[in-house]
Amino acid sequence: MRQALSIEVPLPEGAEPSPSEREALEALLRAMVDLSHPDAGAWRETARRLSADGWQLRCRLGWIAEARRGRESEQAVGRSRDEAFEELLTLTELDQPAGHSA
């Protein structure tokens, strides 16, 4: 099996991207690779099987917001960061420890 090709592009000297800039850059590049190589990976076969089972499919880019506290964790998805965090807030507001409201 051929090794996957990866491309390294140095950032301008002195550039110090913030964590969110790095996140955005990586997401953007991953999206570009996926869109420019639509036949790469196994997704088409997975999609074909799901379609054969009657599922109507749609795949979109979005944000994933996560919250962790001890062993609790919540994850929400949104089309925008606002939307993802709004959903995350609702999930954490609903969070209840064991024993509550017995």
Add this chain to the structure above:
Amino acid sequence: MTFRDAARQRYRDELQALGRDGLLKQERVIRSPQGAEIEVEFPEGAPARRVINLCSNNYLGLSSHPDVVAAAARALESRGYGLSSVRFICGTQDLHHALERQLTRFLGTEDTLLFPSCMDANAGVFEALMGEADVLVADRLVHASIVDGMRLCKAQQDTYKHSDMAHLEEKLQLHQDKRARLVITDGVFSMDGDLARLDRIVELAERYDALVFVDDSHATGFIGRTGRGTHEHCGVLGRVDLITTTLGKALGGASGGCVSGRRELVETCRQRARPYLFSNSVPPMIVGAALEVLRLIESTTARRDRLEENTRYWRRLLAEAGFDVKPGESPIVPVMLYDARLAQQMARDLYDEGIYVVGFFFPVVPKGQARIRTQLSASHERRQLDAAIEAFVKVGRKHGVLGKSRQELLALVGP
């Protein structure tokens, strides 16, 4: 297959951490039927002692009522022990339909479907009825089983601040673009004992075209003039779309629950609710006993009236003694202590004085809201409540909490 040492150690560590944080739940073994007084063996192996029970959900005192026990025995004899089936395959007896009809009549709804528990009813109802085009809008203090049910549902989820009607209205306005809106609340909130403002909730739901869901587990059988629940108390009988409730508290206290409400909604649950479809029928003896419970409740309001009197009496005794009591009307009467250690220590001392109560503290209630939750029963006699207040005063004096405000109580224990 062996239980690997690493896995065993992981769970041991987690349990030890719970112990360190004071969150380990310990079962106290009861050697008598449930009642106003019970025989408790605690710690396990210690001689059993008789204590006054102020922490059960046996609101109407029917858990060990002879007529209820006899009805359970009759059903056991005539219909057997179990059904070995889910309801829709070969697990529905005439008794199940009879109980569903009786509950429908009692709750003033159109139809009812039994579930193995109210936890199961809440786990199944939202996913069965609401889809991704819809929204669930829940009070932030709803029962954990509702939260779990909401998480299983594909509908959008939102919350409103506890009993804040302006906030609920805001949320209902916000979600006018959704196909359907479902407002979700407990009837009586189990930690504070306060009642949902159902009259206002129903009014808002009607104005903004929303459905209303109420979990009335801590209300069915005794809240309202004839004990029908929070909807009766708030004057909205017939205007609540969905009620879930339990047979495991006032209605005999064994197990079982139901969804009751609009005919089409209940029938949809019958077709789609997974805990109904994939778990066994409620056992005949519980169904038979629940029918007897409903007969007893409907024949007289004496028990719910006595519970109301006991609640008023107990609240007055606590207030006069100088305890900080959460105001309210329900038989859930929290004695506020605010500090976790104080709540734990007082509960232990009260047990030594023959009073069985439990301290609740973070994370079960918010930080700084530690309390001892007392719960009244119709089966409590005056002498028992008088004995209980004597013990509360003795222990309260010992800890110097009588007549103290929240600030003074917190200052008492220090940081």
